[in-house]
Amino acid sequence: MLTVSPSKCEASPTWAYALQLLHDPRAARIDRVTLRAVLARRGVAQLADTAELLASELVTNAYRHSTGPATLRLRALPGTRLRVSVWDANPHIPPPFDKSRGALRPVPTEADRGRGLFLVCHYADAWGGYPLGGDFFGRGGKLLWCEVGVQTVDRTAAA
Template sequence: MVGVGDSALASTPGFAEWSFPAEAGAVRTARTLVRDTLRDWGLDAVTDVTVLLVSELVTNSLRYATGPIGVRMYSRAGRLLQVEVSDPLPDPPRERAAAHDDEGGRGLQLVALASRRWGTRPGVNGKTVWFELSLPPRRAGEET
């Protein structure tokens, strides 16, 4: 995936990874894949917020970077969902203070407010923006 190295997690249950060309359809495709995967994992409780945040980050990648966009998500110990969006632009995103009538500039504020925590890290060929969401406790007998 762009911006991160090869993953030892690739064959782990609760792990998914995709790469998209930097084209307008990438946002819709990412939303669909994230939604379907979280449904398969039984994580309906965090689906809407995850899809919204992935959509914001993939849109930012499309707006500012050229080249492939990577999306990776995995469950950490069944308590957290880690989501990463990578692109080939090395510059980290900057949170802006959008004015009331601005049409943009709220994506990273949304990520900061809706996630447990978030951040960026440089990669070999770009950067990764990540966020974590707390997962609801599993009931006895449910898979992780």
Template sequence: MPMPGPGPAPWEYTLYIPHDPRAVGICRRALRDILTTHHLPTLLEPAELLASELLGNAIRHTKGPAALKLRQSGPSFRLGAWDTDPTPPPTTYPRTHDEHGRGLRLVDAYADDWGWFQVSAASGAAGKYVWCELDAKSGPG
């Protein structure tokens, strides 16, 4: 019996965006194209929601540019938002009926895992990176 192949080759994209709320929609469309190209249709809706929340926070709460980073390696798909503010995301969630601040609650509910880390100035892009992962095993491999 033949052994299964190693699966799809890992890939990574980074979309750098200006500090402009319209960039969130542009990134959602690019994300949809990228996931469709890589045959991951089951990730389209949750990934769009998560990218919208992470990038929306980056644009809403910081003053500089941002980036959406996408990566698949093995069974996990990671997306994240980099921004120029090193301040950690909040560790508590607002009440469910509050007007703002529900984004990380959605990330926590939809992502299989998430976290953040500060990015040092030595890397050339100081700030923070908030990431989340989705299980990509359900896509063809």
């Protein structure tokens, strides 16, 4: 169902981890379990709750709005920060990742969906998205990403 690929550059304290997911409704669950294991192994388990929410929403968005596989990538950044990115085959960048941050529309209370990416924007320190040509492993699509750090986790816990 999936391919897991850890990588580490010995010259740098950063690391990266990629998880390839089939188009499957269980993808978000697999992503959450994997993310927690990776962050615990890397000694940044304090990021797990917030990072799990963010990654789960991005992977769920990829499952719902594309018809093929997705790739989750976790990358450590300096200062106990984490970048979570998800690639999928659909090139459409959804709001608010499409730079329409000032035009966020409220989701009706009775709506069953539509809050996931807004949660990502609320809990992440930074986020973005961009379409990809055929240069991403020969595939097009888009990449949505967000970043979280220890300060974000502390702020979330205080809320």
